[in-house]
Amino acid sequence: MSEQPQTDAEPLYIGWQGETAPGLARFVRERVIAVLLVALGLAAGIAATQAPFGASRFEFGVERSFEGQIELSPYPMLIVDRPGAENTGGAPTSRWLLTVFGKRGADSAVVHLAGHRVRLTGTLIDRDGVTMVELLPESLVDLGAAAVAGAAPAASTPATLQGEIVDSKCYLGVMKPGNLKVHRACATRCISGGVPPVLMVRRADGTARYVLLVDADGAAVNDRILHMVAEPVEITGALSRLGDLEVLRADPASYRRLGSWSPSPEAP
Amino acid sequence: MGHTYQAVQWNPQKKRYDQLVVGGVLLYLAVFMAVSAAVFPEATLETLLIRGLGTAALVLLHIILSIGPLARRDPRWLPLLYNRRHLGVTMATVAFLHGAFSTLQFHAFGDVNPIVSLFTSNTRVDSIAQFPFQPLGACALVIVVLMAATSHDFWLRNLSAPVWKALHMLVYVAYALILLHVALGSLQTESGTVTPAALGLGAVWLGALHLRAARAEGARDREEEVREAAAAEGWMDACGVDEIPEGRAKVVVAAGDRVAIFRSEGHLSALSSVCQHQNGPLGEGRVVDGLVVCPWHGFQYRPRCGTSPEPFDERVPTFRVRVEDGRVLLDPRPLPLGTETDPVPVSSAGSSPA
Numbered sequence: 001m002s003e004q005p006q007t008d009a010e011p012l013y014i015g016w017q018g019e020t021a022p023g024l025a026r027f028v029r030e031r032v033i034a035v036l037l038v039a040l041g042l043a044a045g046i047a048a049t050q051a052p053f054g055a056s057r058f059e060f061g062v063e064r065s066f067e068g069q070i071e072l073s074p075y076p077m078l079i080v081d082r083p084g085a086e087n088t089g090g091a092p093t094s095r096w097l098l099t100v101f102g103k104r105g106a107d108s109a110v111v112h113l114a115g116h117r118v119r120l121t122g123t124l125i126d127r128d129g130v131t132m133v134e135l136l137p138e139s140l141v142d143l144g145a146a147a148v149a150g151a152a153p154a155a156s157t158p159a160t161l162q163g164e165i166v167d168s169k170c171y172l173g174v175m176k177p178g179n180l181k182v183h184r185a186c187a188t189r190c191i192s193g194g195v196p197p198v199l200m201v202r203r204a205d206g207t208a209r210y211v212l213l214v215d216a217d218g219a220a221v222n223d224r225i226l227h228m229v230a231e232p233v234e235i236t237g238a239l240s241r242l243g244d245l246e247v248l249r250a251d252p253a254s255y256r257r258l259g260s261w262s263p264s265p266e267a268p
Numbered sequence: 269m270g271h272t273y274q275a276v277q278w279n280p281q282k283k284r285y286d287q288l289v290v291g292g293v294l295l296y297l298a299v300f301m302a303v304s305a306a307v308f309p310e311a312t313l314e315t316l317l318i319r320g321l322g323t324a325a326l327v328l329l330h331i332i333l334s335i336g337p338l339a340r341r342d343p344r345w346l347p348l349l350y351n352r353r354h355l356g357v358t359m360a361t362v363a364f365l366h367g368a369f370s371t372l373q374f375h376a377f378g379d380v381n382p383i384v385s386l387f388t389s390n391t392r393v394d395s396i397a398q399f400p401f402q403p404l405g406a407c408a409l410v411i412v413v414l415m416a417a418t419s420h421d422f423w424l425r426n427l428s429a430p431v432w433k434a435l436h437m438l439v440y441v442a443y444a445l446i447l448l449h450v451a452l453g454s455l456q457t458e459s460g461t462v463t464p465a466a467l468g469l470g471a472v473w474l475g476a477l478h479l480r481a482a483r484a485e486g487a488r489d490r491e492e493e494v495r496e497a498a499a500a501e502g503w504m505d506a507c508g509v510d511e512i513p514e515g516r517a518k519v520v521v522a523a524g525d526r527v528a529i530f531r532s533e534g535h536l537s538a539l540s541s542v543c544q545h546q547n548g549p550l551g552e553g554r555v556v557d558g559l560v561v562c563p564w565h566g567f568q569y570r571p572r573c574g575t576s577p578e579p580f581d582e583r584v585p586t587f588r589v590r591v592e593d594g595r596v597l598l599d600p601r602p603l604p605l606g607t608e609t610d611p612v613p614v615s616s617a618g619s620s621p622a
């Protein structure tokens with residue numbers, strides 16, 4: 001005897017008839033409510049168990065005015081004064097990385113202003129004491145060649161560092177998450193577009209250290225490292241200070257992928 | 269065959285169905301955003317929107333894929349199947365918003381066309397952990413958007429049923445692509461347990477539902493095949509007359525095809541059990557006002573000739589039946605489309621074929 005669904009007591013539901021038998025309506029209503037509750041439970045459950053989001057900052061929509069000296073190499077930066085820093089023992093100036101709107105570096109916006117003091121309007125991006133400004137190119141005001149030249153790079157020491165190559169713009173604040181697998185494509189696009197690449201190294205205590213990457217001659221490496229972003233790598237090179245930033249010189253061909261994948265979610 | 273476009277016909281239930289679907293999606297997004305904002309005040313809106321839309325689309329896809337097998341087991345689910353197309357269009361819209369926001373967020377405003385970037389920015393096809401997961405989502409999106417765009421009956425007729433069917437079977441390919449999209453994407457970095465658990469349970473649930481539906485169907489068919497083999501070429505013993513309740517049908521497999529033998533006002537007529545609309549199980553329908561009504565979307569057929577009443581022009585093959593000693597005998601050879609048959613009275617013991 002073949003088994004066919006037999007519910008003879010209930011008339012067939014005919015969609016175009018516009019009326020439903022009461023028993024059938026109750027069955028459907030109960031099932032719909034159950035499905036809705038499961039879906040909303042999932043929404044809450046998935047939302048509540050996301051990995052922590054980074055404590056980075058992007059003052060989206062807030063434009064401030066800044067003044068400082070443009071430095072082009074290895075990546076466009078604004079050297080800003082830190083009044084009162086001497087009293088606290090800090091450096092008298094700070095180097096802020098520069099970018100423009102989108103997944104772009106600031107090179108073409110400031111290339112004609114190397115060594116000049118400028119005033120500009122932009123939006124602050126910062127994380128763990130490292131600062132970047134997304135500047136509005138049309139707001140740049142040339143205040144003339146600066147009296148003081150940028151600091152010469154200090155002596156370097158050989159170093160081997162393990163970390164993840166991130167694009168400074170997203171990781172320092174524009175996107176959360178701004179690193180690891182889901183962000184890989186975006187980091188590739190940003191670095192390819194000229195955003196300064198940074199090696200993010202996790203210290204034992206969980207805090208992060210950011211090291212600008214340049215090649216053996218101190219030049220930008222962007223287009224040579226696109227296949228290595230957003231995963232664990234080891235880089236051996238010459239580490240030096242550039243004001244309050246760190247720079248690692250190494251031939252990109254010598255970067256080494258670390259085989260084992262250990263996700264290090266963003267520290268809050 | 270001139271296929272004129274017929275505007276969607278609205279009725280209060282369809283409207284209620286749509287309000288429910290859209291309201292449900294909005295409620296889902298609201299809960300997702302509110303809980304995220306409460307637990308992670310430092311989270312960014314774009315990421316939450318992308319995640320909320322992506323997971324909402326996947327939840328909808330599970331519902332869509334569940335309704336078919338559920339309705340086969342229990343016809344009381346049919347009211348939800350009737351307008352399943354609207355669920356599909358909603359899912360495709362939500363998935364499209366997720367894909368569009370992701371493409372904007374991760375690929376736009378750079379040095380390469382965003383669509384090109386979507387497929388070229390991650391080149392690690394040599395690694396499972398680093399495998400490009402976004403192109404997988406993009407391929408799934410193309411499938412679901414194509415399905416939604418061709419879901420109106422206008423396209424079913426224009427593309428021809430087999431092409432349309434094949435296109436819509438791709439939903440299972442899309443489902444597999446989306447599983448990989450999430451497993452090789454978010455799951456690689458998210459620490460939560462809810463998403464992977466829900467993904468696994470969802471796959472097991474859908475697999476079990478479909479397997480069970482296929483098994484039930486297979487068992488039914490095998491039983492009928494035995495009977496069919498027993499029948500000498502020509503007429504086969506289909507069932508007892510009293511196995512067919514008034515207004516309903518008995519489905520048998522004849523020469524590999526499903527045939528529905530309907531009883532209407534004490535008379536028997538045999539039609540193909542495969543609805544011409546979307547292959548719905550016609551034999552699980554009823555006779556209403558003298559017409560056979562498909563349980564899926566209510567297409568109607570005249571029992572005696574298998575043609576739809578005007579202005580429709582669907583036709584299913586008819587078959588010859590006769591009744592002998594309380595048994596229903598069926599000639600498994602389909603008659604040419606539109607052939608008139610004389611309904612056979614159930615009490616016509618010993619009568620000869622029409």
Ligand code: HEM
Pocket residue numbers: 046177182315318319322323324325326329363364366367368370371374386402405406407408409412446449450453454463
């Ligand atoms: C062009 C097409 C697509 C693109 C570019 C895309 C991109 C992305 C990205 C970047 C993520 C990671 C987001 C994050 O975790 O921050 C993601 C996650 C996800 N996507 Fe897609 N996707 C696309 C199509 C689809 C489709 C068609 C579906 C399903 C119908 C889908 C469902 C999901 C789901 C469920 C997640 C996981 C969300 C989570 O739990 O965080 N995606 N997608």
Ligand code: FES
Pocket residue numbers: 543544545546547548549562563564565566567
């Ligand atoms: S399959 Fe749609 S009405 Fe029969």
